[in-house]
Amino acid sequence: MIRDITIGQYLPGKSALHKMDPRVKIIVTFAFIIVIFMCKNFWSLGLMVLFTALCTILAGVPMRMMLKSLRPVMVILVFTGILNIFYTSGGNKLLEFWKITVTDKGIYTAVFMIVRIVCLIAGSSLLTYTTTPTMLTDAIERILSPLKVFKIQVHTLAMMMTLALRFIPTLIEEIERIMNAQKARGADLESGGFIKRAKALIPILIPLFISAFRRAYELAFAMECRCYRGGEGRTRMKQMKVKATDIVASAVTAALLGAVIFLNIYFKPVIG
Amino acid sequence: MKDSIIEFDNVSFTYDGTEEEQKERLPAVKEVTLSIKKGEFVSVLGHNGSGKSTLAKLCNAILIPQSGKVTVCGMDTADESLIYDIREKVGMVFQNPDNQIVATIVEDDVAFGPENLGVEPKEIRRRVDESLKAVGMYEFREYEPHKLSGGQKQRVAIAGIIAMRTDCIVFDEPTAMIDPKGRAEVMETAKKLNRENGITVIFITHFMEEAAEADRVVVMDDGRVLLDGTPARVFGERETIRKIGLEIPSAANLADMLKENGIELESDVLTPSDCIDAVYEAARKAGVCS
Structure with missing residues (x-):
């Protein structure tokens, strides 16, 4: 029973996402998170949702697994929703009782925030679903090596x-x-x-x-x-190489950033 | 001596530590003189505290003797600048298979040694595949070590050592913590590497059956070498072996008992297969079977 446990949440597969250079994957994921936080209206956020969904399909991660990764943040989602509904000022009043007012703007903000968090979790889960823990630590070592x-x-x-x-x-x-x-x-x-x-x-x-x-x-x-003496003079069996897929992924992320900035300017913002 | 790989010259070793620890650990190794030849399969026997594990650790400069000298391929283990050259020559497999596997994937673990030596990536790949094939674990190269059995883990550990291209492997009771099936696997692997790859094997054990399969048996007692010779000669000293609290291999024991009951076996019996042959031969002579 205990022998069956898998470290991390890696799902073996052979998709383009699995084959990406883990270094590029980590950086792209970070960029993805930043872009999500830049979204200011439903148009740009919708684009990100679409992109996340596409990536999930591309990676061959079943919907069930994605939902599972959202379970631990359920409380945060509910909490965020409630806070935003009740504490957003401005907009048209829809409901009023005792000291609480619910406005349409509040509901929009709540939905927006929830979708944003879901997108965030789904995007970063894709990283851990498609990369083994060993590859992740290796990549982190190499990314941080300038330090x-x-x-x-x-x-x-x-x-x-x-x-x-x-x-x-x-x-x-x-x-x-x-x-x-x-x-x-x-x-x-x-x-x-x-x-x-x-x-x-x-x-x-x-x-x-x-x-x-x-x-x-x-x-x-x-x-x-086994002659271990720290990182000095050590070589690695598995070399990491930036391939065409990685360049495409970086280009797509850059395009996404551009699109989000454009949609932010073109349409009215929901928040901020 | 030119053809020896490890040379113990009047070596003594005492663990330092608190008084209590010393009492517990003494005696370690006392005035041992021993020469291990290239390509030999030597097993070292002894009960707990006889100094056999200490002897193993002296072989690759984990421990440095307080007096006397250990030389590996002409290199003195006391010379700190040669430490990694020595460990490149003499690898070590430990008792607990879990505590010597470093990586989360089998092939990454085998690569650990060569990576430390700064070998070229392509060459590491080649060595890893080769080593895993040599121990029969190639199909498991992408497994996580915790999903393997004890015997399989020990074979991965062995692969990790031979990937470094060591000339000699010291096995420090590699079979003490695993089941009989895994024990047979480890023993088979050690024998195969000795026979086919010419790797010198020092096999420390307290299983007489395993020791009986070696070319040479060294019996340790109270930190000293008590007996040293071919299995037939060493296990011939029944009285000495019994006196220090060791048992003789059960096949040899059976042969003794048969002898006591008037059934004479022709050849020296040490391993189960010897025993089967000898008993069969005796039965044929007696006309019991054809």
């Missing part, structure tokens, strides 16, 4: 991320084993109030930490045995 000039240990950071990803399933397995061992000794992990349950976690966390430290120690040995 070496400021004596920031980019390689060390990336290595830490990779190792963390590597050991998540191992440690989950370990937690399960320790929990079972403590249950077998009569530990009660499920009943009682918050404080009692928190206290019951101590006999799980302590062995977990001890074993994690031992693992770290052994891993360091193993890495040294």
Whole structure:
């Protein structure tokens, strides 16, 4: 059961999005987020929604998965909606009771904000759906490598991320084993109030930490045995190359930026 | 000696640490003189605390002896500037398969060693594929390590070492934490690499059956080398082996018991297959079967 867990939320595939250079993909995603925040009316936002939908289809990500990625932000969506409906001033009054007024402008703003957040989440989920965690950390290392000039240990950071990803399933397995061992000794992990349950976690966390430290120690040995000596003089098996797809993707993003600026000027803004 | 790859010359090692740790860990290694020849398959036996793991760690400069000298291909392990040259020659596979895999994808992990050595990307690719094929894990190259069995993980770890083009692999009880099937896989892989690729193997274990398959067996006790020779010779010293609390391989044990009951087997029996042959031969002679 535990063997089936996948780190991150990568969906294997062979689409153009999967094949893109992860560095370009990260940068394009950032640009996409900025463009979304530049949208000022439904025309430009609609264009972005269309683009996100197209990309989702292109990547072959099922709608179900996209909706799943929205679940954690549901609360934020509802909250944003309510706040915007009740606290936007101006516009035509539609409803008025007690101290609350609802205006058409408020509803527009609420819908606009919700669509914007959904678009944002969907767009960035596409990045993690089409890129393996290893590729992501690799790409981040390479994008940030100019920071070496400021004596920031980019390689060390990336290595830490990779190792963390590597050991998540191992440690989950370990937690399960320790929990079972403590249950077998009569530990009660499920009943009682918050404080009692928190206290019951101590006999799980302590062995977990001890074993994690031992693992770290052994891993360091193993890495040294394989001649690891930091990022200096290291080569990489998987080279990253900017291909035609990446250039097209960058061009499309640039075009999108242009279109959004044009639509913002041409049509009346909803917000701001 | 020209044909030796690792040379222990009167080596002693004591762990430092708190008094309690010292009491617990002593004795480590005492005045060991040993020479491992190129292409040999040596297994090192000993019960817990006999110093066999310490011996392994002395082989590739993880530990430096306090007295005496360890030389790898003529390089002194005490010379800090040679540390990575030594580790390029002598690789190590550890007990816990989980704690030696670095990457989240099998092929990336195998590439880790050559990447550290600064090998050209294309050459790394070639070596990774070659190494994974050599340990029979090529079909699993895109798997995540946590989805593999213990034996498979150990084979990935072995591939990670041979991708560095090491001349010698030290196995530090690689089979202690895995199931019998995985144990057989690891042993087979080690034997195959020794036979086909000419890699020197030092196989530390406490399974007598595994030790019996080596060219040479070294028995450690209390930090010293107690016995050193062919499996037949070492396991011939039944009394000494039993005295230090080790068992002789069960096939040899069976042969002994048969002997006690008046059934004489012709040849020395150490491995199960030896045993089958010998028993069959004896049965044929006795006219029990054809």
